[in-house]
Amino acid sequence: MTANVTTSKERTPPEFTHVPFRVARAAETAVQMGLVTLETDLTIETELRHFIGGAVGTDIGHGQPPTILHSRIACDDQVTVENLTAMKERFADALALFPPGYHFDVIGYGCTSASLLIGEDTVQAIVKSHVDVAHVTTPLTGARRALKAVGARNIGYLAPYISEISEKMCFLLEDDGFEIGAAATFGEGRDSIVGCIHPKSILDAIDAIISSATIPLDAIFISCTSLKCATIIAIAESKYGIPIISSNSAIAWDMARLARLAMSANEKGLLFQQD
Template sequence: MDVSFLGGPQPQRGVGIVAPFDFALDRELWRWVPDDVSLHLTRTPFVPVEVSLDQARLVSEHETLRAAVRALHAVSPEVVAYACTSGSFVGGGAGERGMRRAMEEASETPAVTTSGALLEALREIGARRIAVVTPYTRSVTASLEDFLGEAGVEVTGRSYLGLTSHIWRVPYRDVVEMAREAATGAPDALFISCTNLPTFDVIPQLEAELRMPVLSANQVTVWGALRHIGKEAVGPYQALLDPAARTGPVAMTVLPSPTPPLPPPAEDEPPEPRALAGTTVSGGESDAAELPSDPAGSEEGGGPLSPG
């Protein structure tokens, strides 16, 4: 049979993805990717460490990232993304920039991280005050807020689950409930953290209900990586992806933001002061306004972390 008329396969642009060892949402990443782009995924080595900030550091060590990027270099991606929120915010702004440098040195390929892409996305939509949803423990959630505060982003409210494993199994209904609890203090946007937390199908629903842009870890990771190769992420009517969702008939009422746009990052600039609002833990428990670091052994739950 003559199949020469098919003429394919279609030429592809390549995006390399470095994910934590237990990342389970490969399919979710693909849903934001146009047909002429391929994702090439690799994972960090397994580490049998219980949930902690130290665990987040282990999956983001520079040599670990360099080895992963060198493996991806064999398929010649045009950009490489580190798809882990906690691993890319645990060292603060300087740590995130250092991770990108290490990845770029390993293959001379542009690199992005989830947390760095989040800051880019907040600048894109003009958001300076955000609500935060995480599946993390208290101390990991506090580290995210430290990272945001250093970048000049105020956290108005939060909700977290305190999970230490199997984060990818959290149902959409729990994500929606946490978002409703966190969206206090008139934020400009809401961010759902962790690349191992499913979010694709709930973003349009939450934007319509909360009347604000909703960002998620996997969404900003793919969006940020594709921007580096001149491509646009695809998805159902999301404010980050579609400017019409910010200005059309069902636009978000908080945009444009009444505050100035987030400034571009400066190299190793000192932290800026930040203000925090109340905390909500899923299930209705309230914490104090600040999130103090947990004493040793006081993390909620146990078992290996689902980093992201």
Template sequence: MNGWRARIGLVVPSSNTTAEPELSRVTPAGVSVHAARMPLEDVTADDLDAMADRAVECAELLSHADIDVVAYGCTTGSLLHGHGFDAELEATIEATADCPAVATALSVERALDALDCQRIALATPYVEDLTRREVAYLEASGHEVVAVDGREVEANTDIGSLAPEDAYRQVKALLADAEPDGVFVSCTNYPSLSVVEALERDCGLPVVTSNAATVWDALRTVDVDAGGLPGRLAGLGKYRD
């Protein structure tokens, strides 16, 4: 039986080609990932706002698969309206699916806090408006963004076509003139999970990606060890606060 240990329901934008493969690669034996999709082609504030209306429908459909936790796998989609919206999104999905839920933006916050990262270098693929919103979100949660770079990519399929090496080089360039205590590579469609360990070794800092934080949070929510994750998140234990 698939998911004999736990089943993760994943709500993602329809144009996301990265989240499912990355999450499936790092989940432990006995954990399965099952996705539902919300329509999105361009990563803009208006389109993300419209997409969010479909999250409840996706959560209801995933509940038919007897899932154990739902992960809302979109970073900017879960922080678009700031703090309060993220927790409300988790609560609404939980009530609809009748199981715990995590939203990527809050999962990132939890991961950064667990790693004791307060001064953050932020790398995104986003257009300026969304990168700016993300900086405001992180700073409202008590983090200081000391370096930031956005790639100005709007089409989500173009974000998914980036390579992990792009994320590696973006972070290395970002750290040239900054002294953070942690790195966050944003976007569940930005392929970057595979370079986390190389970045941590080469930069000497904890590195969190959107997908790493999301799967870590989902696994610890269902009391499954996240030791298969790359990087320092793997060593943080399995139980949710």
């Protein structure tokens, strides 16, 4: 159907009443969260909503759900050390797409391996230099804190990455005091494919890690925000009785913790039952 558009000269417009409004005071606004996600990531935005779903502010925006704003950072689909570290020079463009002058309580940068290669402190400094934000975190930062929060020492490690990146990640975790009792990788170098790996394949990989572990495991860390883990975490935890921490559950938990949100733990994993 084609609309019959007439000009303003042919019709008399309605008389508009100007109605008053007020601007919310700082104490009335919700917690403001931001997420910088990769151009190629098909997963993190959906899973962040899952893990933070039901959360409300306890200090800022008391009783209100948080506001979450997203921006995307340009990246190459092929996951290599060179391509990941190249994102360091692309933060400014991604952060400039957030509303100007906006204050964030927390911003998460959604790439585990790039956080490792660029450096967590460097990521934090870059974000804070471009945006008014109180806290910055990454999936790697969140995972390191989460593994300590659940009391893990002996851990299993699952990633989709090429071996060079996986090895660097395991070395960092060992430097943190964790012992890697078993490790596995899908060996896929394209992020667009990683985001399509079936959750059942992730469950099967967890089974393989448990079976091959050289020591009893206290937890398993599944590294990469593109891996779809939200629907299988509770299933795997019920089967094996240990925390399963994914990159997305870790960054969501850490963002919520930093923003002092009261969280719902339903179907989100043992991590979200921590005080």
